Amino acid sequence: MTKNLERDLGLPSVLAISIGAMIGSGIFILPALALGIAGPAVIVAYALAGLLVVPAALSKSEMATAMPEAGGTYIYIERGMGPLLGTVAGVGTWFSLSFKGALALVGGVPYLLLLFDLPLKPVALALAAVLILINIVGAKQTGRLQVAIVVVMLAALGWFAAGSAPSVQSANYTNFFVDGLGGLLAATGLVFVSYAGVTKVASVAEEVEDPGRNIPLGILGSLAFTTILYVAIVAVLVGVTDPGSVAGSLTPVAVAAEATMGQLGVIAVILAAILALVSTANAGILSSSRYPFAMSRDKLAPPSLSQVSERFGTPLNSITLTGAVLLVLIAFVPILDIAKLASAFQIMVFALINVAIVAFREGSVEYEPEFTSPLYPWMQIFGVATGLLLLTQMGTVALQGAVVITVGSIAWYFLYVRSRVDREGAATDAIRRQVGREALTEIESTMDENRNEVLVALTKNDGSARERALVSLAADLIRPDDGRVVAVRFQEVPDQVPLTDDMTVQSSADRSFETRTEALAEELGVNIEADEIVSHDTKHAIVNFAERRGVDTIIAEHEPLRLRSRLVGDPIDWVVRHAPCDVLLVDNLGYDEPKHVVLSGERGPYPPLAVNVAGDIATANDGAVSLWYPVNEKKADTQYETIAEYQSELSEMLSVSVTSESLRTDGGQPSQPDLLVRRGIEDSLRGALFDARPTFPNPGCTTVTIYSHDSRQPGFIRRLLERVTF
Structure with a gap:
């Protein structure tokens, strides 16, 4: 006693x-x-x-x-x-x-x-x-x-x-x-x-x-x-x-x-x-x-x-x-x-x-x-x-x-x-809760925004399967707002080749592409416009087209081998940094009515754009969303409690079934998703400051990496607080 x-x-x-x-x-x-x-x-x-x-x-x-x-x-x-x-x-x-x-x-x-x-x-x-x-x-x-x-x-x-x-x-x-x-x-x-x-x-x-x-x-x-x-x-x-x-x-x-x-x-x-x-x-x-x-x-x-x-x-x-x-x-x-x-x-x-x-x-x-x-x-x-x-x-x-x-x-x-x-101290949890509340408020405010036009930038002639996957993804995103998909094939020619009128003559591949697009529009039940652009610089052509049309989002295939060369300057990275809108980069392993959509929360609260993309895809395919978050034994109990409350409030905002899954950082994963949506690292400097290396294993499915436009990005202090508290 x-x-x-x-x-x-x-x-x-x-x-x-x-x-x-x-x-x-x-x-x-x-x-x-x-x-x-x-x-x-x-x-x-x-x-x-x-x-x-x-x-x-x-x-x-x-x-x-x-x-x-x-x-x-x-x-x-x-x-x-x-x-x-x-x-x-x-x-x-x-x-x-x-x-x-x-x-x-x-x-x-x-x-x-x-x-x-x-x-x-x-x-x-x-x-x-x-x-x-x-x-x-x-x-x-x-x-x-x-x-x-x-x-x-x-x-x-x-x-x-x-x-x-x-x-x-x-x-x-x-x-x-x-x-x-x-x-x-x-x-x-x-x-x-x-x-x-x-x-x-x-x-x-x-x-x-x-x-x-x-x-x-x-x-x-x-x-x-x-x-x-x-x-x-x-x-x-x-x-x-x-x-x-x-x-x-x-x-x-x-x-x-x-x-x-x-x-x-x-x-x-x-x-x-x-x-x-x-x-x-x-x-x-x-x-x-x-x-x-x-x-x-x-x-x-x-x-x-x-x-x-x-x-x-x-x-x-x-x-x-x-x-x-x-x-x-x-x-x-x-x-x-x-x-x-x-x-x-x-x-x-x-x-x-x-x-x-x-x-x-x-x-x-x-x-x-x-x-x-x-x-x-x-x-x-x-x-x-x-x-x-x-x-x-x-x-x-x-x-x-x-x-x-x-x-x-x-x-x-x-x-x-x-x-x-x-x-961890009471202050850390108080800040984390405030950051979470602000993130939820932003998500709620962006849910009412309309996505009127999405550009699908096709930079490789890899056949109809990969093309179909990107266009189908774009269709699921614009369908709730009755928007339009603009599917554009970008062809790059050497600087020595002059851009003459002969370049505008459609090839058989171009005509085949437009035929496939028309069939997809009828099958998917959305408005799809096809176009072809020839230029000396594909990355500039993509950004210029997006600015000219005023599109809301650019969807392009991820190029993992080239994206590793950040300091040298990868073309797709350049598009991310200069695009006038949001950019979705896709690790394309196919897109066939994904039922199990995973939203990855590796480095803080889920970005509003990522939440909206995951929710729209799951809704379009009568699927469900899983919220993944890494488990770390060194994290305090209060941290997991706060994150659980944040995820619970987020779940109530989405119109589909939502579950939370803790993910081990030792290489295992709780389930096999059909599609994974995650935040991208905006640039090498901010990435070094705020974004740790991904802790999740390769999910073995198509992955959509979200790059919100700078106007949607949280400020320096907010990102710092997210990194420290989450």
């Missing part, structure tokens, strides 16, 4: 956890760095950063009440966005927390050095090593210690703000926006990491009583309180010090306290700073080391990172790796760059949180939050847009760091994760 976690964390505890996770480097270190970027407008920067965190706070609150399980931001993003973005989020959050831990130590040690004359980096490295060792052996903060630290910090900071407020000089706020909007946004991005801990309570959501109420109230309440506290302290800090004297200082709050409260105030600030920053650094190591651990359990990282030490009961390898990164950052990265990188990664992760909630809401997974974010989805769109805006204003270090981590994470996914994981 499993043990359950007792929900005994009330609103005060939630507030203490969230506030304690935020107050630290955000107020003791960053004001001096941000002041050098934005001047007095740093006060507005803290308020703006708090405002821009609200969308992610609301999104995280909603997801935490829907999935109140132990875990961090990575869990929600991986479940919502899938393993690829889960990998990016996991690595990004790991680095963000590692940078924040390094920032706390590098920025906290100067406060300690106000009391002791010691070198900064060696002390920071020594403290980091001690904290890493503490995490390895399993010691951790208790809840009471965390509350005590928060109380001491708030008392010291409150005393500083209240005691220093009377000394504020209004002259210090002159030239408030001296660095303009760019400076304000850059400073806002820099201090963004100050609010990173606001959603930390979600990791203990299982232990919160009445989570639908206490989680959002705790997160939003702590955010509002901390924002007001930050703004008040920074406003006092700027107002009590000489303009520019604090910018660049390693101990800005101590400098301000000394100016207004003397040595006693300095000691109080030093005590609060050391407690806060050591606590932040320790929490950073503890939480960041759990990301490689969690990713390893989800097969996104090597299994060694999820191994728990038998001696200490902690994830030794994960903590060691995180500790090594922390030590390298402290030793070699300047504090300003650490702060920028920490904020940049946090902005990225918060943006992904806002996208993840859209995935959960629009997807098919079970998702029933007790609290729902207001102003959905505009609140989330605002969060993503402003996050991207901040990233662009933070300078090359932040942008390059974000790009490197993102590209590296994507490369890791394709090199390591993809072959080991078959999960």
Whole structure:
């Protein structure tokens, strides 16, 4: 019998956890760095950063009440966005927390050095090593210690703000926006990491009583309180010090306290700073080391990172790796760059949180939050847009760091994760469903279109059987619309031969062709017009004839041996690319009243033209349509469920019997069709991007390959989404 976690964390505890996770480097270190970027407008920067965190706070609150399980931001993003973005989020959050831990130590040690004359980096490295060792052996903060630290910090900071407020000089706020909007946004991005801990309570959501109420109230309440506290302290800090004297200082709050409260105030600030920053650094190591651990359990990282030490009961390898990164950052990265990188990664992760909630809401997974974010989805769109805006204003270090981590994470996914994981996120299924709905809408709209005239382009004199097959196919397509078939024999002569009037004289073969056409028209009960054209270039002649007559479709025989020469330029390929209408290429093995018509769905939703062709042929011959789709063991169950629903809706649109058949990719096929209809690869570039090699075996029957006109082709984004989601 499993043990359950007792929900005994009330609103005060939630507030203490969230506030304690935020107050630290955000107020003791960053004001001096941000002041050098934005001047007095740093006060507005803290308020703006708090405002821009609200969308992610609301999104995280909603997801935490829907999935109140132990875990961090990575869990929600991986479940919502899938393993690829889960990998990016996991690595990004790991680095963000590692940078924040390094920032706390590098920025906290100067406060300690106000009391002791010691070198900064060696002390920071020594403290980091001690904290890493503490995490390895399993010691951790208790809840009471965390509350005590928060109380001491708030008392010291409150005393500083209240005691220093009377000394504020209004002259210090002159030239408030001296660095303009760019400076304000850059400073806002820099201090963004100050609010990173606001959603930390979600990791203990299982232990919160009445989570639908206490989680959002705790997160939003702590955010509002901390924002007001930050703004008040920074406003006092700027107002009590000489303009520019604090910018660049390693101990800005101590400098301000000394100016207004003397040595006693300095000691109080030093005590609060050391407690806060050591606590932040320790929490950073503890939480960041759990990301490689969690990713390893989800097969996104090597299994060694999820191994728990038998001696200490902690994830030794994960903590060691995180500790090594922390030590390298402290030793070699300047504090300003650490702060920028920490904020940049946090902005990225918060943006992904806002996208993840859209995935959960629009997807098919079970998702029933007790609290729902207001102003959905505009609140989330605002969060993503402003996050991207901040990233662009933070300078090359932040942008390059974000790009490197993102590209590296994507490369890791394709090199390591993809072959080991078959999960997909809620977003993938939501996009797949939307793509499927759009495809069905297009199919429905094209069913009412009339096919008035079809050109059968005969380029080989192979006898009446092959000719009859192509004309019969065209007849079945135009019969519902009472259209016309134009059967044209195209004869190509060498360039050296002049096109004279003698060329227009009909041969016995031409007369025989017209006689056969007349007989077919009577037999098939459709209007068939015969013609012969002589030219120096058959492909141009076909396209010119189609343009001149305004035909709706061109039907021609496929030439498989020549079509392989795509880069050289096959004549029939040229017709496909330049035709003013749809083109059907036929691998002609005969056409004798096909009863079993297969519609192949190898690379996404079935194209509207392919559906209409398959439906018309089956209807004309009192047959049925089978929907083939490949079976792949690595595809997620949700993918097959969505495809099955899509096929079911498609079946209802057709007037013939429709069945769905799963097809193995190992060479087998469920049944022997009479005719197969499939999508063609439009050109070599798009084919390389969007169209995988056909997974189906040779069906052993006539195959009709569909090439829709460019005006009917889905756009780049749509094809990309089809390729990724289907």
